[in-house]
Each structure stands twice: as structure tokens, then as C-alpha cells.
Amino acid sequence: MKRKMISVIGAAVIGLNAFGGGAALAKDMHKEIENVSHRGASAYAPEHTIVSYDMGEKMHGDFIEVDLQMTKDGHLIAMHDVTLDRTTNGSGSVKDYTLEEIKQLDAGSWFNEKYPYAAKAEYEGLKVPTLEEVFRKFGKNNNYYIETKSPDVYPGMEKELLRLVEKYNINKDRLLVQSFSSQSLQVMNELDPSIKLVQLISYKSNAEITDAEIQKIKEYAMGIGPNHTYLNEGYVQKVVNSGLELHPYTVNDKERMKLLIDWGVTGMFTNHPDLLHEVKKGR
Numbered sequence: 148m149k150r151k152m153i154s155v156i157g158a159a160v161i162g163l164n165a166f167g168g169g170a171a172l173a174k175d176m177h178k179e180i181e182n183v184s185h186r187g188a189s190a191y192a193p194e195h196t197i198v199s200y201d202m203g204e205k206m207h208g209d210f211i212e213v214d215l216q217m218t219k220d221g222h223l224i225a226m227h228d229v230t231l232d233r234t235t236n237g238s239g240s241v242k243d244y245t246l247e248e249i250k251q252l253d254a255g256s257w258f259n260e261k262y263p264y265a266a267k268a269e270y271e272g273l274k275v276p277t278l279e280e281v282f283r284k285f286g287k288n289n290n291y292y293i294e295t296k297s298p299d300v301y302p303g304m305e306k307e308l309l310r311l312v313e314k315y316n317i318n319k320d321r322l323l324v325q326s327f328s329s330q331s332l333q334v335m336n337e338l339d340p341s342i343k344l345v346q347l348i349s350y351k352s353n354a355e356i357t358d359a360e361i362q363k364i365k366e367y368a369m370g371i372g373p374n375h376t377y378l379n380e381g382y383v384q385k386v387v388n389s390g391l392e393l394h395p396y397t398v399n400d401k402e403r404m405k406l407l408i409d410w411g412v413t414g415m416f417t418n419h420p421d422l423l424h425e426v427k428k429g430r
């Protein structure tokens with residue numbers, strides 16, 4: 148851990164965009180690519196568990212990615228889905244259960260059943276972590292990449308996130324907040340303009356973005372996180388040359404990682420942080 152993004156941002160601000168030279172220069176930047184452990188090292192351990200986050204660290208992930216949901220009694224927990232069904236032995240909406248009830252659930256056995264080739268006995272009975280537990284375990288100076296999921300279902304989740312960031316004295320230089328909801332990001336921006344924000348986008352076909360869309364996003368965010376599937380080099384260069392960071396999700400194939408890096412992305416989300424580490428090392 149844990150390179151800072153400041154260098155690239157600073158270069159963009161003073162007009163020395165690191166990727167302005169195109170693909171050849173981008174290749175030289177392999178080592179600068181942000182390696183985001185998507186839901187932890189979630190190819191190898193049950194997503195959004197402390198074990199998965201810990202494995203992401205050991206596999207040289209630069210950031211721990213945390214998706215947030217909120218319990219009935221207002222606790223932020225690390226979980227991707229709005230319901231409990233897929234990643235625990237519970238069922239129903241997170242918002243209808245207290246933290247105490249969610250803490251009774253098994254958040255690991257589903258992984259062993261779904262991915263027997265990666266199963267481990269120690270995954271049985273893992274608990275759903277709260278954001279507070281994540282902050283306590285990994286500390287104030289770790290790099291966190293936190294997503295406000297379903298903010299329309301959880302009014303006030305941005306304020307609670309910020310409260311915990313303050314309570315645990317999280318280093319804001321090492322924190323990114325991401326969302327598909329521009330409204331949620333703008334709420335964060337109003338609550339604390341110093342929090343760095345990334346606008347997530349899901350493209351259903353060939354990715355295109357206008358200058359006006361880029362300028363709008365730059366009003367509140369320092370980066371864009373699109374699905375990688377429909378990206379092309381022109382899109383990547385346009386976004387990066389505008390001074391925005393570009394962190395596609397979720398890239399699990401080494402050849403695809405190399406291509407995206409050659410195009411000029413500044414980081415990416417992966418379930419395999421070990422593979423991205425190898426690519427960064429030229430392997």
C-alpha cells in the first residue's frame with residue numbers, strides 16, 4: 148500500500164496529464180495502476196468478509212472495496228445485495244433486520260457450496276462485518292473504496308458513513324467513495340467536499356461519453372468507474388485526458404487487464420488482486 152493518487156491528480160491539474168502521450172506512455176505506468184480488491188479477494192474467499200479483505204491485502208490489493216447496506220437499526224454493514232439471500236443463510240431485505248439478527252447469519256458457507264474448488268472449512272460460519280469493524284480491523288491509514296449501495300432505500304446512509312469516517316479518524320486522502328447514484332455522491336460532496344468521489348456507470352453497449360457529461364461529473368467527482376466490458380481506447384483516453392481517474396470494474400483476466408492498462412486506465416476493480424499484481428510486475 149500504498150501509493151497515493153495525488154501524483155496523477157496533481158499532474159492533471161497542472162496540465163501534465165500522465166497519459167497524454169498515449170498508449171506507449173501508458174505502458175510505462177503499469178506500476179501506478181490502483182489495484183482494487185473487489186469485495187476483497189472475492190475469487191478466493193466469501194465476498195465482503197474480513198477474511199476476504201485480509202486476503203486482498205496479502206495479494207497486494209491497494210484498496211479494500213466495501214459495498215454498504217444499512218440494517219433496520221441503522222448500522223452500516225458490508226454487503227453487496229439489498230437482500231440477504233445470496234451471501235448468507237438468511238432471506239429477505241437487509242433493511243428489515245437488526246444488526247443483532249444479521250450477526251446470527253452464516254456469511255461463508257454459501258461460498259463453499261457455490262465454489263467447491265475454492266472451499267475452505269474456515270469459511271463456514273463467517274459473520275457479516277459492520278463498517279465499524281472493518282475500520283477497526285484495517286485501521287485509519289488503509290485505502291478504502293466504499294460504495295453507497297441503494298441510497299434511495301437507506302436515507303441518511305451518507306451521513307452515517309461520514310460519521311464513522313470521522314469517528315475512526317479515517318485518512319481522507321486514502322478514502323474513495325463511489326456510487327452509481329450521482330445524487331448520493333452529491334450529498335456526500337455537500338456534507339464534506341474534501342471526500343474524493345467516483346461516479347460508477349453501467350454501460351449496456353459501446354461506451355460513449357460527451358464532453359458535457361465529463362464536465363458535469365467533474366463538478367463533484369475525481370473519477371469514473373465504468374464496467375469494462377464495452378470500453379474502447381478512445382473512451383479511456385478521453386476520460387483520462389480530461390483529468391479524471393478511470394477505474395473499470397470488474398476485470399478478472401490478465402490479458403484484459405493488460406489491454407486496459409495499455410489504453411490508459413488508472414486503476415481497476417478485480418476479484419483477483421494477485422493477478423493484477425502480477426500484471427503490474429510485468430508477469
Ligand code: G3P
Nearest residue numbers: 214294325347372396416
Ligand atoms: O464498485 C464497482 C463495482 O463493484 C460496481 O459493481 O455491482 O460489483 O458493486 P458491483
Ligand code: CA
Nearest residue numbers: 212213214294
Ligand atoms: Ca461495488
